[in-house]
Amino acid sequence: MDDRPIRILLVDDDEDERVIVRDFLRDLDRPFDLDWEPDPTRAFDKAAAGAADILLVDYRLGPHNGLDLIRRLREQDIRTPAVLLTGQGDHAVDLLAMEAGASDYLAKGQLSASLLERSIRYALEHHRNREALRESHRRIEEAFKQLRDNQAQLVQSARLASIGQLAAGVAHEINNPLTVILGLSEGVRRRIPPDDPAAAPLAAIEREALRVRDLVRNLLSFSRQKEAPETIFDVAPVLADALALLEAEAVSRGVEIRRELPGSPLRVRGVPPQLQQVIINLGSNALDAMSAGGLLTIRAERSVEGRQAWVRIEVTDTGTGIPPEAAPRVFDPFFTTKDPGRGTGLGLTIVHEIVTRHGGRIAFAPAPGQGTRFTLLLPEAGAAPAPGGAP
Numbered sequence: 420m421d422d423r424p425i426r427i428l429l430v431d432d433d434e435d436e437r438v439i440v441r442d443f444l445r446d447l448d449r450p451f452d453l454d455w456e457p458d459p460t461r462a463f464d465k466a467a468a469g470a471a472d473i474l475l476v477d478y479r480l481g482p483h484n485g486l487d488l489i490r491r492l493r494e495q496d497i498r499t500p501a502v503l504l505t506g507q508g509d510h511a512v513d514l515l516a517m518e519a520g521a522s523d524y525l526a527k528g529q530l531s532a533s534l535l536e537r538s539i540r541y542a543l544e545h546h547r548n549r550e551a552l553r554e555s556h557r558r559i560e561e562a563f564k565q566l567r568d569n570q571a572q573l574v575q576s577a578r579l580a581s582i583g584q585l586a587a588g589v590a591h592e593i594n595n596p597l598t599v600i601l602g603l604s605e606g607v608r609r610r611i612p613p614d615d616p617a618a619a620p621l622a623a624i625e626r627e628a629l630r631v632r633d634l635v636r637n638l639l640s641f642s643r644q645k646e647a648p649e650t651i652f653d654v655a656p657v658l659a660d661a662l663a664l665l666e667a668e669a670v671s672r673g674v675e676i677r678r679e680l681p682g683s684p685l686r687v688r689g690v691p692p693q694l695q696q697v698i699i700n701l702g703s704n705a706l707d708a709m710s711a712g713g714l715l716t717i718r719a720e721r722s723v724e725g726r727q728a729w730v731r732i733e734v735t736d737t738g739t740g741i742p743p744e745a746a747p748r749v750f751d752p753f754f755t756t757k758d759p760g761r762g763t764g765l766g767l768t769i770v771h772e773i774v775t776r777h778g779g780r781i782a783f784a785p786a787p788g789q790g791t792r793f794t795l796l797l798p799e800a801g802a803a804p805a806p807g808g809a810p
C-alpha cells in the first residue's frame with residue numbers, strides 16, 4: 420500500500436458538513452487531502468480529471484441529487500469509488516445507490532469516525548480489486564486474440580504445406596500431356612484453313628490448355644520456392660522492380676502508382692524474387708479491384724514492436740474492397756471471385772506461403788475510405804543491436 424495521501428472529494432452543498440467529515444476522518448490510518456465541492460457539475464469534472472481517489476456524495480444537493488452525479492460518472496465509465504451520504508428519511512435510497520454504482524451508503528445521522536473509516540477503506544479496496552480484475556480480463560482477452568490469430572496462421576500453414584506437396588506431384592504429371600495437347604493442336608491449326616468448321620473448337624482447346632498451363636506454372640512456382648538461395652537484402656529495389664512490372668497494366672487501367680519508400684535501407688533476410696512475387700501478386704489483385712482507375716500505394720517503413728524490429732510493407736488500393744463473406748477465404752488455395760479463366764485463386768496462397776517462410780506475417784483490412792490494405796511484416800535483418808541490449 421502506498422503512503423500517498425488519499426484524495427477525498429466531499430460533494431455537499433452544506434459547508435458545515437466539511438468540518439464534521441474532517442473531524443470524523445481523524446481515524447483514517449493514512450494521510451488524506453479533503454476537498455469540498457458544492458456544485459455537482461464541477462464535482463463531475465474533478466472526478467473526470469482524476470482529481471479524487473474517492474467521492475463522498477451527499478444525497479441531497481440543492482435541486483440535484485447525489486445519485487444522478489454517481490450515475491452520470493458511471494455512464495461515462497469514470498469508476499472513482501463513491502460513498503453516498505443520506506440524510507433523515509432517505510432510507511429508501513439504499514437499493515438505488517447500489518444500482519447507480521455507489522460503493523456504499525451511510526446515513527449521516529449514524530455517521531461515526533470508525534464507520535466512515537471502514538467504508539472508505541472497503542470502497543478503495545474493492546475499487547483496487549475491481550481494477551485489477553479488469554486489467555487481468557483485458558490481458559486474457561488480448562492473449563486469447565493472439566492465440567486465435569496464431570492458430571489461424573498455423574492452420575493456414577498446414578493447409579499450404581500439404582497443398583505444396585500435392586501441387587509438385589500433380590503439376591509434373593499434368594505438364595507432359597499438356598505439352599502434347601498444345602503441340603498437336605498447334606500442328607492441326609496450321610494445317611487447316613481458318614474457315615474450317617474445326618477451327619473454332621480447336622481455338623477453344625488451345626485457350627483452355629493455356630489456362631491449365633498457367634495454373635500448373637503457378638503451382639510449380641509455389642512448390643519450388645524452397646530452392647532459391649537466401650540473402651540479406653534491401654527491400655526498396657525489389658519493390659521498385661515489382662512496381663516496374665505492374666506499371667504498364669496500371670497505366671492501361673488509369674491507376675496511379677504512389678511509392679512511399681524511405682531513404683535508408685530496409686534489410687530483410689530471404690529470397691528477393693519471392694518478395695518480388697509477393698508484391699506483384701498483391702499489386703495485380705489491387706489493379707483487378709480498380710477497373711475504373713484509382714490509386715495504388717506502396718509504402719515501406721521500419722516498425723518496432725517491443726524488442727523486435729520489422730520491415731512493414733503496405734499495399735493499399737482504392738478498389739472494390741473485400742466483401743466480409745470472402746474475407747476468411749482469400750488465402751485459401753483456389754479461392755477466387757474472378758471469372759473463369761481470369762484467376763487461379765493461388766495468388767494470395769503463394770503470398771501467404773512466402774511471407775510465412777520469411778518469418779513474417781500478413782493481414783488485410785479495409786483501407787480508409789474505400790478499398791483494401793494488405794500489410795506485411797518481415798523481421799528486420801542485420802540491425803545493430805539495441806543499445807543496452809543483450810550482447
Ligand SMILES: Nc1ncnc2c1ncn2[C@@H]1O[C@H](COP(=O)(O)OP(=O)(O)OP(=O)(O)O)[C@@H](O)[C@H]1O
Pocket residue numbers: 700704705708736738739740741745749750754755756757761762763764765766767768791
Ligand atoms: N486488393 C483486393 N481487393 C479486392 N478483392 C481482393 C483483393 N485481393 C484479393 N481479393 C479477393 O481475393 C480473391 C483471391 O485472391 P488471389 O490473388 O488468391 O486469387 P485471384 O486473384 O482470384 O487469382 P490469381 O491471383 O491466382 O490470378 C480474389 O479473387 C478477390 O476476390
Ligand SMILES: [Mg+2]
Pocket residue numbers: 700703704762765766767
Ligand atoms: Mg490474384
